[in-house]
Amino acid sequence: MNPRLETPRLTLRPLTLADAPDVQRLVGDWAVSRTLARVPHPYTDGMAETWIEAQSDGFDSGRAFVFALERRNDQAFLGVVGIERNADGIYVLGYWLGRPYWGQGYMSEAAPHAVRYAFEEGRIEGMIASALPENAASIAILQRLGMRDEGRAVTELPARGERREVVQFTLQREDFYANG
Numbered sequence: 001m002n003p004r005l006e007t008p009r010l011t012l013r014p015l016t017l018a019d020a021p022d023v024q025r026l027v028g029d030w031a032v033s034r035t036l037a038r039v040p041h042p043y044t045d046g047m048a049e050t051w052i053e054a055q056s057d058g059f060d061s062g063r064a065f066v067f068a069l070e071r072r073n074d075q076a077f078l079g080v081v082g083i084e085r086n087a088d089g090i091y092v093l094g095y096w097l098g099r100p101y102w103g104q105g106y107m108s109e110a111a112p113h114a115v116r117y118a119f120e121e122g123r124i125e126g127m128i129a130s131a132l133p134e135n136a137a138s139i140a141i142l143q144r145l146g147m148r149d150e151g152r153a154v155t156e157l158p159a160r161g162e163r164r165e166v167v168q169f170t171l172q173r174e175d176f177y178a179n180g
Contacts, residue, residue, distance in 0.1 A: 003059060003121070005067070005113045010106060012067035012081070012113055015055055019068050020048040022077035026098030033159040035135055036096060037166075041159035058084070065118045069097070069110050081110050083118040083127055091118065091127040093171070095141075107141055115145055119173050126173060130155060130166040139167060146179030147171040 005012040015023075027033055028043035040047075058064030066082030079097035086092050093115065097107055118124050129147060131138040143149075147169035154163050 007109045010110050011070045015052045015068045023048040029099050031099050032096055035132055037155050065122055067114050081114045091124050093127050093129040127171050129169045142169045146175045
């Protein structure tokens with residue numbers, strides 16, 4: 001399966017190995033990786049390729065729905081949004097944008113389409129997400145999706161090499177559709 005989703009400004013598509021240099025450059029930026037729960041820093045050569053290859057059967061298996069974000073007017077690679085099943089069988093929403101693309105509404109535009117895809121095509125019933133308390137932009141995206149604040153938890157941030165408090169969110173299918 002090779003889904004392509006269109007928004008007014010973006011194309012959401014599966015990752016390819018051709019995206020690896022952009023992934024490495026953008027997520028390797030400390031300003032980006034320092035807020036992510038699964039990305040180490042430094043993000044060294046070969047990590048992007050390994051990660052992209054691990055996503056190759058995600059759509060077909062229903063294990064992961066990970067999209068590259070590409071700007072439609074110039075095909076610039078902006079970042080990633082995805083919903084992946086963790087070891088406990090729970091789907092987790094995660095995303096990042098390269099720093100040059102912050103503050104332009106791209107993730108607010110892309111995330112609802114990825115979530116809708118997971119609910120409709122992936123037939124999942126719910127998902128979780130988390131954000132650092134100081135990451136107001138990410139929290140706003142999660143709230144606009146209709147996610148419910150479930151309180152605080154502590155998680156490992158590999159880029160920082162430390163455990164930090166995060167705000168936990170949940171989203172059920174019916175809440176997403178009720179939210180519009």
